[in-house]
Amino acid sequence: MTTSVVSSQPADRAHERSWWQRLPKGGVLFSILWLGILVFLVVFADYLSFIRDPDAKVRVAGRLQSNYKLGPGYSAWFGVDGNSQDVFARCIYYARNSLQIGLASTVLGLLIGGTLGVLAGYFRGWIDRIISILIDCLLAIPALVLAVMLIFRLDDIKATWTFLGWMTRKWQIIMTLSILAVAPLARIVRAQTLSLREREFVTAARSLGAKNGRIITKEIVPNLVPTMVTVAFTGLGILIAAEGALAFLGLGLTESWGFQIESNRRRLEKAWWATVFPCLMLLGTVMAFNLLGDRLAKRFDIREAAV
């Protein structure tokens, strides 16, 4: 009798895998750790002693460390930048901005884009046509050009309509990024809605006498949630990168990784730490969100297959 064991794990001891074998593997582990630690630092930055005030000048033994004097080391983990300020502290505080902007833009984008997508996909006909034209127009303009246009336009609008004075620079950026996010999100949601409305449980609901509004809220939207969550995570990554790009170009906030990178890049040879560390922060955060989004996509895909 021949036995060919194709897998390497012993068959009957599946339940006895140790805790370290049960941890999520690879990318997801990195994402969770990175984001977890980052969020913790961001939230408690004011209370943690090892994070200095980002605007304070760094002194070692009473002496001002001016002009990129300190590299990464004990006194300043990521070194010191041209204004004698702590790079690490600034990175953490700027993370707060990036995360806020990213989150707000994603949520707004999902709300607006999601609503448009559902309406277009469910009702079809002229509603679909109008919304699709709108989406196509937005998509036709290159993202960067659109962003630049919007920021400048918002500046003008703010000047003329003074009641919009509350709109800080941050909010301007949030609005811009939301509008950028609307078109792709609407597209995705529309496609999903189109396929969902043909499913039998929607016909069943209609045959029970449910009205359109009820069908949309109770039957279609709950089934859109997995897709939207997945897209939200990946989208967050993209929007944070976009925010960094805007800041790099000088169109965004000055308190941002992007701006840090831009203002310090001329000193790359002499003081690499002031540029490289913000780059790594940006890279790590975007990657973390992307990996999570990927993993979620796989997980929800499988669940859909089971259904």
Add this chain to the structure above:
Amino acid sequence: MAGTGKAHLRSDDDVLLRVEDLVVEFPVGHTGLKVNAVSGISFDVLRGETLGVVGESGCGKSTTGRAIMQLPRPTSGSVTFEGRQLTEMGRDEMRRARTRMQMIFQDPVSSLNPRRKVRDIVMEPLSIWKRGTSREQASKVDALLEEVGIDPQRAAESQPHQFSGGQCQRISIARSLVLDPTLIICDEPVSALDVSVQAQVLNLLEDLKAKHGLTLIFIAHDLAVVKNISDRVAVMYLGKICEVAPSDDLYRAPAHHYTQVLLDSIPVPDPDVAATKTAIEGEPPSPVLPPPGCRFHPRCPAASDRCRTEEPQLRAIGIGHYVACHHPIHGDDISEPVVVGQPSGESLT
């Protein structure tokens, strides 16, 4: 295009549903062609009766079921339910009428919203129509779930994908009963289920029908299943009705050649019965370009010139037994063109 006639319609007061000259056509893209899914059929169902509608894929039986529910509205024809014309109702009135007739679908899992708990799914109709207090609703739903053999506690906590196909179908049935309908249209409800589960669901339907005083329209492609559950069977081919008869009569003495072909093709679980010899060659033609005259004539062993040009009408050849054929297997051949009679159940000569 002429329909298949109305000789078999009854004038009883007990007629719950009457369909006349139903036509459903779908356009094919932008080519200008149309799919003649259902081409002028008429039939009726008495209160408390089970009408089986049987035929192969493309015959229009599922489309007929949905057209009765006006999902979507048929291209033409009338559907009279409980004395009211469904085809002429406005949207809101139709919505209300729908509470009296329900539908069960073929794929048990996809007819239930995968993201909701099963108990909520069954409760949904009651909350749409705001019937009763929430306590009353809950107890009604629980009672129905138990009746179909699903544990209400488990239903409150679980989603459809955690149940088997047979259980999902039973949940569907429970959902359709919650509004106390009079008519239930079953669209291939057991085709996707295993044999033993099929038997459970069929028995359940019979029991529920007796208990709740239901009228059923049972649509399927398996003649043995349809025969088992129906009182009366209508055989459809390519959008037309070929034969209507009480179930036992249909099997015992089929009159239409297509019915005979169907019966011969069914594999019998008995090796002593001659193995199913190919009863017929080829496949049904496309419903986009149906043959003229009798639609079955290209494949019929008894086709004559008349069959190629003149569409046969349903006429009586026995008690309650009607066939649309110029040369039925038994019953009189007719040599002259026939005048379509009034829907009074009288036989034509």
Add this chain to the structure above:
Amino acid sequence: MSIVIQASTRATDGPLLELSDVRTHFQTPRGVVRAVDGVSLTLDRGRALGIVGESGSGKTILSRSIMGLLPPRGTIRHGSIKFEGREISGLSRRAMRELWGREMAMIFQDPMTSLNPLMKIGAQIAEPLRLHLDMSKADAWVTAERLMRDVRIPAPGRRLHQYPHEMSGGMRQRIMIAIAIACGPTLLFADEPTTALDVTVQAQILDLLGEQRRERNMSLILVTHDLGVVAGHTDEIAVMYGGKLVEMAPTRQLFANMKMPYTEALLHSIPKLADPSHTRLNVISGRPPDLVNPPVGCRFAARCPYAQTRCREQEPPLIASVEDPRHTYACWYPVGSPEYHEAKERRRREAELAA
């Protein structure tokens, strides 16, 4: 030049296929699923075997195990599978590829998705001919046309250049059969070949399979849940339940003299045309066993109307029936035994009291 390719008549004594305690288990997050859990049977050359079971019985996994079409990771296999005397259960995929198409072939349930939508029909049929038999392109296409004629596709010359989406379900299934028999395999698997088809087309396809089998001297393993289909088209039937083989017999014998209560219950739960309408169908209560933690004892005991204590504690072995040694079954109290009658009587009395 086209040739009718017959199955090779390599002189091997003994059965074509020999399965000995075949097990196929899958690693899943829930545990190990014992899809096939100890199946032994033999199949002779030129014979048709029907494997009958419901979903979850393991019949599809069994046929894929024999062919070697299992997912590469997470599969654990035991037991021996001998094809023409040669052990094939441990072979690598590369070695199995020598067998696929040439010695054994499979047709699947869903003709819609089993054909490549982007390749012409002629190319798909010619592919195995060119791959396994080294035919030239011209020869292969001519043979393909001949094969299409064999499987009764009208106007084969024209259809050679069509694509799958231009054909109906029944025709696609015929194409699949043509592809499968192209190189004259010795063994053909048909995995629910007619479930997705209309009943008239089903009859045509089954007849076609039988005809081709006889012409080419091919063995056929027909996997289905439909007892009607196996009754008319097989020489022997194997009934599977819960991953195990529970009864096996020549077709006539099985229907005439069923031993396993499961087989009997299965037969009685099918609505038959000959029965009057509204006949109450026999229901098998309960659900198929959990394949991750199969029950101790007979796997059907929980649902068997005649189960006794012994059934729930000890698993019955597969034994040959007294009347016919070819008829094997696994039951402590088979249909017809005194305990069976006793239990039946008891249930009848209970039903009367309940009524």
